[in-house]
Amino acid sequence: MTEMTVLNGVAIEELLTIPMAVEAVEQAYLEKSKGDAALWPMVFHEFDPGHADLDIKSGDLGGLGFYGLKVVSWFGANPGKGLPALYGTSLLFDLATGAPRALLNAGPITDFRTGAAGAIGAKYLARPDAETLLMAGTGALAPYLIAAALYLLPQIKTVYVTNPHHPECSAAACEAITPQVEKLLSGCGGCHAAIAAAPDLEKAVRHSDVILTATPARKPFIKAEWVQPGTHISCVGADMPGKQEVDSALFASAKVFGDDTAQCLSVGECEVPYKAGVFSGHICEIGGVISGAEAGRTDASDITIFDSTGIALQDIATAAALLQAAQETGKGQTVTL
Known part of the structure; x- marks a missing residue:
């Protein structure tokens, strides 16, 4: 008989914190850079093009002893039925035996690990004296990105929040996002x-x-001529072909980093400028920068870009941390298979 831990969204939100997510994502990047982890081929399927689809991301983390997958489905008509448009489910397995260890609601995991990823890019690539941060985008990920960035960059004094497509909505969005950021940071130093x-x-x-x-932009809104020398940009919006937030011209002179080179060039922020021939395709993976094997920023005037496409290893590492926390606190439900 095999026992498996089940963690719903409520349990995950009680257990998962910004520091936990940051530590897990950094570990995932390091494991990948050391060759102790692997990403497996992604699966994307459209049930009804433009209306219903799913994608599956999977891989293994040898250092943690787990492999796993995340299935995210989108059914655009669901809100009209009183159902969420998005469902996300993660599964965690023992790498030595194949035994299932955890079934988790992937929604809050994705929010936390995505916020952590963008902030980690800033931690290792932004100037040490950076004091001003812009959050371009006011969707569900914005509070997590801001909170993780403030946790990792305590020198930041001012955060600007903008809705790049509907600037008139920026004030209302900022008013809603601020208390969420404060709540996320309440247990780790507060919002400063x-x-x-x-x-x-x-x-x-x-x-x-x-x-x-x-x-979800498909037309870049950050123009190259606006970006000042020394700026760092972490892009998390592009996750499929055709998506783009940053002017392609910026890639001609910027130092470009990513979470996974192949994924960045096929579905990330790098995809459009690379296919257009503006960008050579040379990407330093962030794990190498964290380990010290690769150079990050080398000059205060460097413009750096981190293409955070979102990789399965982030989800697996975060799920593993949650499983340990659940076992230590007795949260979640244990089921026998």
């Missing part, structure tokens, strides 16, 4: 920065040392 709406995107870009982007 001023958070303000920035309806003028160009002005905000020109005055920001760190920029985080998280939108």
Whole structure:
């Protein structure tokens, strides 16, 4: 008989914290850079093109002794039926035996690990004296990205929040996001920065040392001429072909980093400029920078871009941390298979 832990969204939100997510994602990047982890081929299937689809990301983390997968499905008509449009489910298995160890709601895991990923890019690539951050995008990921960035970059004094496609909505979005950020940081030092709406995107870009982007854009809204020398940009919005948030021209001179080279060039922020021939395709993976094997920023004037496409290893490492926390606290449900 095999026992498996089941963690629903409520249990995960009680257990998972910004520091836990950051530690798990960094570990996943390091394991990958050392060759102790592997990403497996992604699966994308459209049940009804433009209306219903799913994708599966999977891989293994040898250092942690787990392999796993995440299935995310999107059914656009669901809200009209009183159901969520998105469902996410993660499974964790013992790498030595194949035994299932955990079934988890992938929704909150994705939020936390995505926020951690964008912030980790800023931690290792932004200037040490960076004080101003721009959050371009006001969706569900924005509070997690801001909170993780403030946790890892305590020198940040000001956060600007903008909705790049509907700037008139920036103030209302900022008002809603701020208490969420404060809640996420309540157990790890609190929110130490001023958070303000920035309806003028160009002005905000020109005055920001760190920029985080998280939108479904297919037309870039960060123009190359706005970005000042020394700026760091973490892009998390592009996760399928054709998506783009940053002007392709910026890739011609910026130092480019990513979570997985193949994924960045096929579905990430790098995809469009690479296929257009603007960008050579040379990417330093962030795990190498964290380990010290690769150089990150080498000059205060460098413009750095981190293409965070989202990899299965982030989910597996975070799920493993949650499983340990659940076992230590007695949370979740244990089922016998």
